Amino acid sequence: MAVRKRELHDVMVVGSGASGGWVAKEVAERGLSVLMLEAGPPRNPTRDFTEHIAPYQLKFRGFGNQEQLLRTQPVQRLCYACDEYSHQFFVNDLEHPYTFSTDKPFMWIRGRQVGGKTFCWARESYRYSDNEFKAASRDGYGEDWPITYQEIEPYYDRVEAFIGVSGSYEKLPQLPDGKFLPPMKLSCGGVLAKQVIEHKFGWRVMPDRVANLTVPHRGRPACHYCDQCQRGCFTASYFNSPSVTLPAAAQTGKFTLVSDAVVSHLLIGKDGQAKGFHYIDRVTDEHREAYARVVVLAAGALESTRILLNSQSSSYPQGVGNSEGVLGRYLMDHFTIEGAGGNISSLGSARREETGRPCGFLIPKYVNTSDQQQNHSFLRGYRFDGDGSQELYDHAFGMPELGNAFRKKVREEIPYYFAIEAQGECLPRADNRVTLDHTRKDAWGIPVLHIDASYGENEKAMATAMRNDITAILDEMKLSHVTPPKAELSIFGKNIHECGTARMGNDTKKSVVDRNCKVHDINNVFVTDGAVFATQGCYEPTLTIMAISARAGEHIAQGFRRGEL
Amino acid sequence: MSKLPPPDLADLITRRRWLLRLGETVALAGVSGVIPKAVAKPLAMATTPNATALPPGLYLPSADHLAHALEITTRPYITRPGSETEYAQFISGPYEPQFFSHQDFQIVTRLVEIILGQVSPAALSQTAQWVDFWVYSATGVLKAAQQLDPLHRSLAVAYYGETTVTDLETSNPQLVARQGIAVLHELSAARYGEGFLQITEPRQMELIDSIRAAKTEDPLRQFFDLIFKETVFGYYTSAEGLKELDYKGNTYHGQCPGCAV
Numbered sequence: 090m091a092v093r094k095r096e097l098h099d100v101m102v103v104g105s106g107a108s109g110g111w112v113a114k115e116v117a118e119r120g121l122s123v124l125m126l127e128a129g130p131p132r133n134p135t136r137d138f139t140e141h142i143a144p145y146q147l148k149f150r151g152f153g154n155q156e157q158l159l160r161t162q163p164v165q166r167l168c169y170a171c172d173e174y175s176h177q178f179f180v181n182d183l184e185h186p187y188t189f190s191t192d193k194p195f196m197w198i199r200g201r202q203v204g205g206k207t208f209c210w211a212r213e214s215y216r217y218s219d220n221e222f223k224a225a226s227r228d229g230y231g232e233d234w235p236i237t238y239q240e241i242e243p244y245y246d247r248v249e250a251f252i253g254v255s256g257s258y259e260k261l262p263q264l265p266d267g268k269f270l271p272p273m274k275l276s277c278g279g280v281l282a283k284q285v286i287e288h289k290f291g292w293r294v295m296p297d298r299v300a301n302l303t304v305p306h307r308g309r310p311a312c313h314y315c316d317q318c319q320r321g322c323f324t325a326s327y328f329n330s331p332s333v334t335l336p337a338a339a340q341t342g343k344f345t346l347v348s349d350a351v352v353s354h355l356l357i358g359k360d361g362q363a364k365g366f367h368y369i370d371r372v373t374d375e376h377r378e379a380y381a382r383v384v385v386l387a388a389g390a391l392e393s394t395r396i397l398l399n400s401q402s403s404s405y406p407q408g409v410g411n412s413e414g415v416l417g418r419y420l421m422d423h424f425t426i427e428g429a430g431g432n433i434s435s436l437g438s439a440r441r442e443e444t445g446r447p448c449g450f451l452i453p454k455y456v457n458t459s460d461q462q463q464n465h466s467f468l469r470g471y472r473f474d475g476d477g478s479q480e481l482y483d484h485a486f487g488m489p490e491l492g493n494a495f496r497k498k499v500r501e502e503i504p505y506y507f508a509i510e511a512q513g514e515c516l517p518r519a520d521n522r523v524t525l526d527h528t529r530k531d532a533w534g535i536p537v538l539h540i541d542a543s544y545g546e547n548e549k550a551m552a553t554a555m556r557n558d559i560t561a562i563l564d565e566m567k568l569s570h571v572t573p574p575k576a577e578l579s580i581f582g583k584n585i586h587e588c589g590t591a592r593m594g595n596d597t598k599k600s601v602v603d604r605n606c607k608v609h610d611i612n613n614v615f616v617t618d619g620a621v622f623a624t625q626g627c628y629e630p631t632l633t634i635m636a637i638s639a640r641a642g643e644h645i646a647q648g649f650r651r652g653e654l
Numbered sequence: 655m656s657k658l659p660p661p662d663l664a665d666l667i668t669r670r671r672w673l674l675r676l677g678e679t680v681a682l683a684g685v686s687g688v689i690p691k692a693v694a695k696p697l698a699m700a701t702t703p704n705a706t707a708l709p710p711g712l713y714l715p716s717a718d719h720l721a722h723a724l725e726i727t728t729r730p731y732i733t734r735p736g737s738e739t740e741y742a743q744f745i746s747g748p749y750e751p752q753f754f755s756h757q758d759f760q761i762v763t764r765l766v767e768i769i770l771g772q773v774s775p776a777a778l779s780q781t782a783q784w785v786d787f788w789v790y791s792a793t794g795v796l797k798a799a800q801q802l803d804p805l806h807r808s809l810a811v812a813y814y815g816e817t818t819v820t821d822l823e824t825s826n827p828q829l830v831a832r833q834g835i836a837v838l839h840e841l842s843a844a845r846y847g848e849g850f851l852q853i854t855e856p857r858q859m860e861l862i863d864s865i866r867a868a869k870t871e872d873p874l875r876q877f878f879d880l881i882f883k884e885t886v887f888g889y890y891t892s893a894e895g896l897k898e899l900d901y902k903g904n905t906y907h908g909q910c911p912g913c914a915v
Contacts, residue, residue, distance in 0.1 A: 105711075131711025136734035141904060144891035148740040149791075150784065151891060156794035163806035167813050177738040182806070191805065194812035203711030274912020303910065309715050314907040325715040335712045346709040441900035443911035482890040482899060486883065491862070492771030499890075500898055580812050 098124040098345070100645060101365060101381035103352050103396065106205025107631050108618040108638040109387035110334030111248070115642025117341040121649055124379055125338075126350040126368055128388070129201030132178075132208070132331065138321025139174040149173050168198045168585070170209045170319040178208045178319070184532035188539045195540040196582035197391065203348050205389065206585070207329035209319040212300040212447065213474075213629040214254045216245050216265045220458060221626035228457070228468050231517050234623045235595045235604040238265065244636040244643075251337075252328040252635070253306040255448075256298030263458040264628075271303045272296040277436055278477010278507045279450040282566065289565045292455050297448035297474065300328035300632075309333075314445035327447070347379070351533045355384065355400035355409055355614065363409070363614045366396075369533040383613045383645055383654050387638065390420075390620040391523060394590040395538050397601075397608075397616070398525050410591060410601045410608040410616075417524055419517035419589040420542050421625045422582050426555045427510045428575040431568025433477060436505035442479055449476025454627050456554065467550040468516065472627050473559070475509030507568060511555035514627045516547050517589055542581045552578050586630050588622035606641040613654060617641045749783055753790035753828065758835050761850055762786065762881065768862060769885045777894040784888030785881060792827040799823045827880055834877020841874065 099121035102109045109125060117123045132138075144151035153173040158166040165171045165179035180199040189195045200206035220227070222234040222241070242265070249268040257272040273296050275283065283294035301312045312326040325332035338344040349371035356364040356378060365380035386393035394417055398408040410416050452473035456464050464470075485499045526539035559574045594600025597609040602621050608614040617638040619630050648654035708714070733741050751759040763782040767773075770781065799822040802810065810819045838861075842850040846857055853861075868875040889895040902911075 127711075131709070133710075133734070133736075134713050136737050137739075139739055142739075142741075143893065143896070143904065145780075145893050145896075146742055148742050150887065152887070154740060154791075156791065156798045159795065159798035159802065163802060164809060167809065174739075188805065191808035194809050196809065196813070273910045277913035280913045312910075314910055315904055317904060323715065325713070331712045332714060336708055336714055339708050339712055344709075346711065348711055441902055443907060444901075444903040445905070445907050445911050481901065482886060482895075485886045485890065491769055491859075494771070495769065496771055496773075496898065500900070580809070583813075 095380060098122045098379075098381040099649065100124070100383045100385060101126065101379060102385045102387055103366060104128075104205060104386070104388035104392070104618065105203050105335060105346070105348075106200075106207050106330055106387070106389065106618075107210075107328075108634050109205070109385070110207075110330030110338070111635050111638035112385050112387055112615075112617055112642040112645070113338040113344060114334045115639050116646050117338040117343040119643075119646035119650075120341075121343065121646060123338060123344045124381060125335075125344065125346045126352055126366060126379065127201075127203050127205075127346065127348045128351045128371065128392075129180075129203065129205075129348065130371070131203045131348045132321070134321060134323055137177055138323060140317050140320045140323055141315060142174060142320070147173050164196060165198060167196055167583070171198075174317070174320045175209060178202065178206075178321075186529055186531060187537045188526045188529060190541065193541060193543045194580050195542055196580050197538075197540065197587075198582065198585045199389070199392075203335070203346065204329050204331040207331075208321055210329075210585075210631060211629070212318065212327050214249070214256075214298050214300045214632040215451075215628035216267055217241075217626050217628065217633050218263050218265050220263045220454075221624055221628075224469065224624045224626070230468050232592075232594055232596070232599060232623050235593055235600075241633075241636050241640065244640045245632065247639055248632065248635045251307070252300050252333055253302045253309070254298055254300050254632070255296075255303040257295050259293060259295055259453070261293060261453055263455075264453045267298075269298070270306065273299070273301075273303060273446050273448055275450055276446065276477045277442075278433055278505060279475075281433060281436070282450060282475065282477070282507070282509075282562075285565050286452065286562060290561070292452050294450050294452055297451050299448045301447050302326045312447065314447070316445040316447050318447050350377070350379075351535070352388070352396055353399060353533070353535050354396060356380075357400070357402045357404055357409070361404045362612060369535075371533070374533070383615065383648075385615045385617055385641070385645070386620075387617045390587045390590055390618055390622075391538060391540070393616050393618055393620045394523060395525070395535075397591065398523075399536060405610065409614060410610050412610050413598045415592070415599060416601050417590050418519045418522040419592050419623075420521040420523060420540070420587065421515040421517055421589045421622065422542075423512045423584045423586045423625065423627065424515060424544055424548055424552070424581075425510050425512045425579040425584055426552055426559065426574045427579060428572055429510065429559045429563060430506060430508035431563060431566070431571035433505045433507050433566065434569050436477065438479070438503050438505070439501040441503065444478060449474055464554055466554065467547050469514040469547070469551070470627055471511045471513035471551060471555050473509055473511050473562075475507065477505060477507040480504045480506055504570075507566060509559055509562060511559060511574075512584065512627055513548060513551045513555060514625065515544065517592070517624060518545060521589075523590055540582075544578050544581065548578060586619070586625065588619035588625045588630055591616045591620035592623045593621040594623060605644040606637060615641055615645065749779065751786045753786050753831070754835075759786060761835060761838065764851060764858070765862075765878070765881045766885045766888075768858065769882055770889055773889070774894055777889065777892055780892050781885055781888040784891075785884045788884050788888075789827050789831050789880075792825075796823070796826060830873070830876050830880055833873045834880070837874050838877070 100116045101124045102112050103126050105127040113123045151173050161181050164182045171179045178200050180201050187197055219238045225231045225233045246268050253270055256269040258266045286294050304311050310324045318327050350368045351371050352366045352368045354367050358364045363384045367378050369376055397410050400409040454470040454472045455462050456470040484504050521542040523538045523540050525536045527536045529537045556574045591601040593602050602608050602616050606615045606617050619634050766782045838850050846853045865874045865878045
């Protein structure tokens, strides 16, 4: 083991994505020195971004090198964004194994690089309300978050104002409005859906709230609507940490970034407090240590928990934060009912429309939000997202013509496709959990995770209601060539919203971290990513991850100022 | 693999044209072109001295990046050292088929022509090259699918369903192509006494019609379906095909595209 340097930083953050970027920014701007360890390499836009590359400029025309994907990314390739343009932003599965039982499949989609998954995220940004934070009090299942919407609201404000979120003001109590940039337009399919669905069902249809700039914002140009976000963005017109939060941290002069640093475990001192982290250089395999007064895990829910579980010592024989056996439990990921759609005949056209909006429409959760909208066959609820667009050339495959007549028809008879899916809340269950699998190691010799998670009866009952609603919408939209919603729930992990496993709570026997993201069992270890979620509602978690990270960063800085850390 | 399209076609869906279209433009040092003030001003502001001091991996929107993006439409694309992206390569001279023999590649090219009708010689050639390259690559895909780790196979089954995964493990496009070409030769000779390329166009079309009417498990039908599918993919991902579709995405828009209603 080579210990290179014994420099002591104020704060060390593991992970450079949505969460780590906010913690680093908040503490560095308050004068603390920050060392950030990132497991992956730095990305170079001019080398690694493929924005505005045309399919004919790629060897496999955008369809991907399937042999290579099957051999090196057999899990990641299942993610919609891991294609020929963007596979470099996803891990090599041979280097990053994990295990699961074949009857409980789990997709662990990972992006290890400076910026983490923020290059490829779908940018959907919704606030949680007390429908989520106090869900247990509303329906009696599980545990509340130890914080209220009122407490987190200023941090939502801060995050939205800094990163830029476009959205419409809807005045819905279950989906709070925020500090929005102007919303994007709906497609014609979205406009029709709004007219039909709001009139027939009374459910709100609104543009997605996304972290794309619709106007110039804090030195970043507005989105130019190429709709290639997951390929990297030269103009930094959507939020990713390397172009938004991390530069803000770096410009304080208090920020040090070490990339290619694969953290293995916490270093624990004789006093039972954390001293820093043990890590392995991803490229040279050298083992190193780094030291700080306070350490923050922001490596993504499952990786943060893996590091805690792997931090076994005489003081913490089951890993740090696991004195009550709660660490690793209550894993959640949204499930979706997909595949539904059809053609809107009235929008079929011979004229090609401009395309490139990086979002569609949302129907916010309505079920179980008020006394008038109760469904007693399940707890919690779901929301829909969808959009309409012209087919590019998929309609060519079904055409009987050949030759010039074939191409003319492809060009001039353009179908308009409408698609809709539902995303539902996954209840936090103790038996949905991760543990260390000591029989397998990753490329750096670290024990891998065994993931044991499945959807239960509540999710299955909710899925039935989701399918029924989708079918009713498809009927009312008067579509042709209808494809019904799939019977199956999506695979656990597929929606890349994995949350829980180190959940937040006031009761130290039922949770891992407190209301400020500090691990109950130890005074100077914080977890700030999705691992701390007590529930996750049916909305994307990243905005809330950023808000609680900003809040935790502020709390850490205040702790230093008060001499408590 | 394929010859890249001529610049006039490639340029049609580039930002350069969009930028010029806007009219409200300003020259920006380091950019070989013009960009609108709305973009140039925040870009210029972002390019501060501090930006150059950022650690590797961090970036700000900058003229350098935009210039690079503008360069992408020039030929050939210069792959940055360390890039994990496989870009299409220039070839000089005649195309050397990778799977089909020269004679069989002529048949493939003729089938592509029958499917597409009158397209430019370059587009016809590039589409036929794509078909050849795709069939050539298929064996590696098949082997990789058959060698999937059981855990990863179970995940693929959960994601796609058993039928799709079994198809991936058993489909052999090279076998379909070999058998298809052979049967086409035999059928043409039996019906007309000559090879497919030697018979008249009406007879070729007569043969194609009978092949398309055959059952889906017929070897010739499978061969034609394969050629048809890859012709559609190959042509409509080419510069000429995208231009023909009047595709208006993957470009710079001054305003959010949306419903005008």
